[in-house]
Amino acid sequence: MNKETTQANGTASTVDLVKKSLARRYKSEKRFRMMGLLAVIFSLACLASLFISIFGSGYTAFQQTVIELEIELDPLVLNPNNLSGADFNGLVKTSFFKLFPEVTDRREKKKLFSLLSSGASYQLMDIIKTHPEKIGTAISLWVPADDDVDMLMKGHINRSLPEAERRLDDVQLSWIDRLAEKGKIKKKFNTTFFTAGDSREPELAGIWGATCGSFYTLIITLLLSFPIGVAAAVYLEEFAPKNRFTDVIEVNINNLAAVPSIVFGLLGLAVFLGFFGLPRSSSLTGGLVLTLMTLPTIIIAGRAALKSVPPSIREAALGIGASKTQMVAHHVLPLAMPGMLTGAIIGMARALGETAPLLMIGMVAFIVDIPGGFTAPSTALPVQIFLWADSPERGFMEKTSAAIMVLLLFLVVMNSAAVFLRKKYEKRW
Amino acid sequence: MNPLYILIILLLMTSAGYYLGRKRALVFTDKTGGPKTLHSRPVYYGTLTALWCAVPSLFIFSFWMMCESTVITDMVISKLPESVQTLPSDRLNLVMNDVRNLVDKNMVSGEESADLRTAADYYLHLRSVSRGALFVLIMAAGIAGISILRHRIRPELRARNHVERVIYYVLIACSILAIFTTIGIVLSVLYESIRFFKIIPIQEFLFGLEWSPQMAIRTDQVGSSGAFGAIPVFTGTLLVSAIAMAVAVPVGLMSAIYLSEYANKKFRAFAKPLLEILAGIPTVVYGFFAALVVAPVIRDTGALINLDISSESALAAGLVMGVMIIPFVSSLADDVINAVPQGLRDGALSLGSTQSETIRHIVVPAALPGIVGGVLLAVSRAIGETMIVVMAAGLSANMTLNPLKTVTTVTVQIVTLLVGDQEFDSPKTLAAFALGLLLFVVTLILNIIALYVVKKYREQYE
Structure with missing residues (x-):
């Protein structure tokens, strides 16, 4: 009896203990779970704020402020036989000053003319050169405004600030307001941004040059890294004997995949530029450096794709008399190809976003011309973003964000292609 | 002769080699009764011929391209006037740069002198001779490769094994690239670092507590000693x-x-x-x-x-x-x-x-x-x-x-x-x-x- 009671008491106390602690344990369970959820939410919030801040500051760059000018194409100024020597700037000046006849003072005139972009006269020159028959007539032309005017029109310049702290003073503001009243100033879609190269003037700068540079660089990277990567993956996965040498290659590849990208830049600088004497800041050199950088990624992805092909396929091919090379080329490779292509696209996407090694080989130079080939000096999209992000002008900030949006768009397209390939062709054995 | 054209002609020759080799193998099958008498499939005979045509020529091509510029530069320098030849090597490099710019028709620094002009003309002449020679050499190598192999094609030639061995070596070469990359990284970084440690002792670099890499340009400059x-x-x-x-x-x-x-x-x-x-x-x-x-x-x-x-x-x-x-x-x-x-x-x-x-x-x-x-x-x-x-x-x-x-x-x-x-x-x-x-x-x-x-x-x- 006595014994039973103690036992009953003992069990009761254990249950009590557990029950007492249960509330605490459930609480900590809940807390732990909340922490996990918070961690996920924190990461997603970072992603969201990144996108919002970039889109928020960048979407205005797709519009550009332009000013309408009535230009008399005076045949006395424009000699059709000597167009390059003609004073286009003067023509633009006179027609712009006609809108403000009351401005006569030289300093005032200079201030007034600074509202126009220096690209206006080049635009006029291009038009005359393509349509020389227009000389002698009057044309109406929308020319780009200066970046300060552009910023004002987009609301990035605060009118209520004291005059000294503004980029535009009161007189200039009143001129712009008069232009706006007459409907001579408007915002239009910014084609310059997509067709021009780099420029010191934000309103004339575009990403086409950088896009071309990135394109040439990626072509080199793809043409070299994909075949070499596939070949290396095939060797390591299908042919290589298990020995010391193969181990060394494997360890090497895994290590290279984790070497900081800037070190590849140092390699490019010392070997490709210094030793082989390849042209500096060319997309050829950039492509070679990025090839070395993406190779490990492609090899690792390729090996995973080859591994996923079941051995029965290999045995069947060998069984009907195919040689090992035939077995790989005719049966294993076609089945592994979607996986390899996915890996290659992901590697290319990484190469497209890579900046640091390109800085090392001089692709960071200020290049206005659109690169015309693999050896021409060029820059790349992420490097252009880096350059613009360093520029102090407010106008370049929105350009940077816009260029980032374009870069992200390319990346989204490439990654969706990879996902699509994987979904469509991936086989589960 | 533009190197690109030489490569295109080589490509054409290689395809011709493939076609000829395959045809040669098929001739045997007609005589002896069906493809089963061949050791390998006809494709492999074609590929082997193409390889014999392309591989030696490509080696010649890359070797030639690597040496061409140095050899021509040396020859041009030896023809330059005495006064230029005795210049220190970096000045001489500048002169040669001007010559090369003149050759590429984008002269920027200063006006062209008569000496430079003759040097550039000589450079151009040498280059065209070299390209012509390369063209002839590659044609010869390619045709020789094709004809040697055409003679060796017999039904019992183990074409597939030969082709597969070449493929095998190419695969190995591609994998070894990873090792070369690592070696390249180590060597390039190490080489420059050793030069650096000759100027700045390694213990000063590793344990020094101050970093200001601005070196004095003049010896009497105050402050920035680096x-x-x-x-x-x-x-x-x-x-x-x-x-x-x-x-x-x-x-x-x-x-x-x-x-x-x-x-x-x-x-x-x-x-x-x-x-x-x-x-x-x-x-x-x-x-x-x-x-x-x-x-x-x-x-x-x-x-x-x-x-x-x-x-x-x-x-x-x-x-x-x-x-x-x-x-x-x-x-x-x-x-x-x-x-x-x-x-x-x-x-x-x-x-x-x-x-x-x-x-x-x-x-x-x-x-x-x-x-x-x-x-x-x-x-x-x-x-x-x-x-x-x-x-x-x-x-x-x-x-x-x-x-x-x-x-x-x-x-x-x-x-x-x-x-x-x-x-x-x-x-x-x-x-x-x-x-x-x-x-x-x-x-x-x-x-x-x-x-x-x-x-x-x-x-x-x-």
Whole structure:
């Protein structure tokens, strides 16, 4: 009896203990779970704020402020036989000053003319050169405004600030307001941004040059890294004997995949530029450096794709008399190809976003011309973003964000292609 | 003769070789009764012929192209007037540059002199002779290759084995490229570093407490004598990386645990790809985000509570770098957590522990080696990360552990020392390579340890 009671008491106390602690344990369970959820939410919030801040500051760059000018194409100024020597700037000046006849003072005139972009006269020159028959007539032309005017029109310049702290003073503001009243100033879609190269003037700068540079660089990277990567993956996965040498290659590849990208830049600088004497800041050199950088990624992805092909396929091919090379080329490779292509696209996407090694080989130079080939000096999209992000002008900030949006768009397209390939062709054995 | 045309002609010859070889093999089958009498399929005879045509010619071509410019330059120099020939070698290089520019018809520096003009004409003449010779040589080599093989084609020629051996060697060559890359990295960085250590002693570099790489241009210049002590630079790197890891490890680990142990399928399918987007964003974008959004926010918050925070604080760069590394940590942790056998979890749950207790006492300890390996990889990535710190961290090498101050990192210094005009033997440029060597060695050690740990861990549960 006595014994039973103690036992009953003992069990009761254990249950009590557990029950007492249960509330605490459930609480900590809940807390732990909340922490996990918070961690996920924190990461997603970072992603969201990144996108919002970039889109928020960048979407205005797709519009550009332009000013309408009535230009008399005076045949006395424009000699059709000597167009390059003609004073286009003067023509633009006179027609712009006609809108403000009351401005006569030289300093005032200079201030007034600074509202126009220096690209206006080049635009006029291009038009005359393509349509020389227009000389002698009057044309109406929308020319780009200066970046300060552009910023004002987009609301990035605060009118209520004291005059000294503004980029535009009161007189200039009143001129712009008069232009706006007459409907001579408007915002239009910014084609310059997509067709021009780099420029010191934000309103004339575009990403086409950088896009071309990135394109040439990626072509080199793809043409070299994909075949070499596939070949290396095939060797390591299908042919290589298990020995010391193969181990060394494997360890090497895994290590290279984790070497900081800037070190590849140092390699490019010392070997490709210094030793082989390849042209500096060319997309050829950039492509070679990025090839070395993406190779490990492609090899690792390729090996995973080859591994996923079941051995029965290999045995069947060998069984009907195919040689090992035939077995790989005719049966294993076609089945592994979607996986390899996915890996290659992901590697290319990484190469497209890579900046640091390109800085090392001089692709960071200020290049206005659109690169015309693999050896021409060029820059790349992420490097252009880096350059613009360093520029102090407010106008370049929105350009940077816009260029980032374009870069992200390319990346989204490439990654969706990879996902699509994987979904469509991936086989589960 | 443009080299491109030579290559195109070689390509045509190779295709002709393929066709001829295949046809030759088929002739035999007609005579002896069907393709089964051939050792290999006709394709292989064609391919072998094409290889015999292309491979020797390509070797000749690349060798010729490598030597051509040096040989021609030497010959042109020997024809230059005596006064030019005796110039010091760097001046002579300039003259030759002018000649080459003249040849490429984009003369920019100064007017062309008669001497230069004749030299350029001679250069052009030599080049056309060389290209012509190359063309003839390659034609000869290609035709010789094709005809030799055509004579050797017999039904019993083991064409497939020959072709496959060539393919095998090509595959090996492609794999060895990885080794060459590593050797290239080590040699290029080491070579310049050794030159650097000849000027600045290695112990001064490794243990020096001051970093200001501005060298005096004139000997009597005051102040900037150049100090190359890597300790402050390395402290800065470690500080930024530590901040990044303080963000990335808890957040990445907790999200991996939540997504693999708690989240339902739908939430997982939604959140995981979004997390992976974070990993796909280029680092230059993070750099822009850090410099233009995060840093001002931190500075303004600091100003609110009367704290003086530099606008290039280590905190901003570190935080953003941490966000960048979150998906890296979480996907690695996800892998290792999923590799823990379900039996361990079931055992713990059946003993009455709650899910969080199971995770904390069973799953995480079991997965710990893998997690540690992943974290080490993440650290090596943080140390080597460049663009975020270049855009958001500063240039001045302060030796401080205060995250609100400006610090500089190894990668920032490499970029600032090497971007822009540079001469190859000033200690300033060479210092960048020494830093690169340091960076490479440190990340290499971290990677090797991490890969080893991860591999050992995987084997444990396989």
